[in-house]
Amino acid sequence: MTVYKKAKDLSDYLSDQKKKGVSAGFVPTMGALHQGHLALIRSSKNENRITVCSIFVNPTQFNNADDFRHYPVTIEKDIEALITNGCDILFLPSEKEIYPDNQAVKEYDLDGLETVLEGHFRPGHFQGVCQVVDRLLNIIMPDRLYLGQKDYQQCKVINKLIELTGKQNNISLTIEPTIREEDGLAMSSRNLRLSVEQRELAPAIFETLLFVKSNFLNRSILQVKAEAYSFLEGKGFNVDYFEIANADTLAPSTNINDPLVAVVAAYIGTIRLIDNVILN
Ligand code: PAF
Numbered sequence: 001m002t003v004y005k006k007a008k009d010l011s012d013y014l015s016d017q018k019k020k021g022v023s024a025g026f027v028p029t030m031g032a033l034h035q036g037h038l039a040l041i042r043s044s045k046n047e048n049r050i051t052v053c054s055i056f057v058n059p060t061q062f063n064n065a066d067d068f069r070h071y072p073v074t075i076e077k078d079i080e081a082l083i084t085n086g087c088d089i090l091f092l093p094s095e096k097e098i099y100p101d102n103q104a105v106k107e108y109d110l111d112g113l114e115t116v117l118e119g120h121f122r123p124g125h126f127q128g129v130c131q132v133v134d135r136l137l138n139i140i141m142p143d144r145l146y147l148g149q150k151d152y153q154q155c156k157v158i159n160k161l162i163e164l165t166g167k168q169n170n171i172s173l174t175i176e177p178t179i180r181e182e183d184g185l186a187m188s189s190r191n192l193r194l195s196v197e198q199r200e201l202a203p204a205i206f207e208t209l210l211f212v213k214s215n216f217l218n219r220s221i222l223q224v225k226a227e228a229y230s231f232l233e234g235k236g237f238n239v240d241y242f243e244i245a246n247a248d249t250l251a252p253s254t255n256i257n258d259p260l261v262a263v264v265a266a267y268i269g270t271i272r273l274i275d276n277v278i279l280n
Contacts, residue, residue: 001083003090007097010089011139014052018141023048026142028133031055032072032189033081036179040146041085043176052140053082054091056098061128067272072192091140098135106131110160116250117263118153118274121240126157133158134165145171150178150186152263152276153250178275180206186275198268204235205264208242209277212262216244216279221254228264238267247278256280 004010014024025044029037037053044051055078062068075092082090107127113119114126137145145162147155155175162168179187184206185199194202208228216224221244228242245252247259260279265272 007139023143024050025144026140027053027146030057031078032074033078034187036148036187038085041087044146045086050088052089053087058132060131061125063122063124130161145173149175193271205275240265
């Protein structure tokens, strides 16, 4: 695996490869890699000649300084895992490489996607995600981009970003299913911060989502949502939101004929976990 730290070196290399007809798949990450990320690397390897992974803990998407400070960094282990899984290129940029001094800060019109759910509780988060992903896509210009469904809203936002920046004919976005621990907890870099007791409690999030999936057709959506809230709060979670939303627009929905997704964000102590399931 070759490690690139300079944006220009990487983009020169990849544009040369593109001219030769070599396809590239890209998996953007903030490191602390787990099986969810590695599944994306393997999908990219199956479908592209070159697989590029980036590791950059992007400061502009953290609306909570503490969360940024405590974001787990496990770079040596990450490099080993990437090599074992056959990743070809790791892009490991400094902050200056991603945000050079002379670069204007862009505003992205996300058509309401950034004001609901995560966007409501984490103002500015999706603008930060767009800033970094826009920059990474411009450097790497992959043929295929791989994201995990665990960050459902992020997948929608990045899909919108690809359209906004006119790359929809050049980059195809693949969203891979959430990878879970045996007890159902969605894999996440933040799980590393859970205490033993918190880790035992955490699968209740997925349990609640499964309860909603089994019951949303036999009770009213409002009722099933209220039960989900009180189940999680009863277990000691501090729930930011538990919503049933239109799976395309992410607007709350009570219409079972809509494509629906159940999405949740809840704190265990100071650690915020998110998860979702598609309902129909
Ligand atoms: O999902 C993540 O790890 C990040 O939000 C991403 C897409 C790498 C952008 O920093």
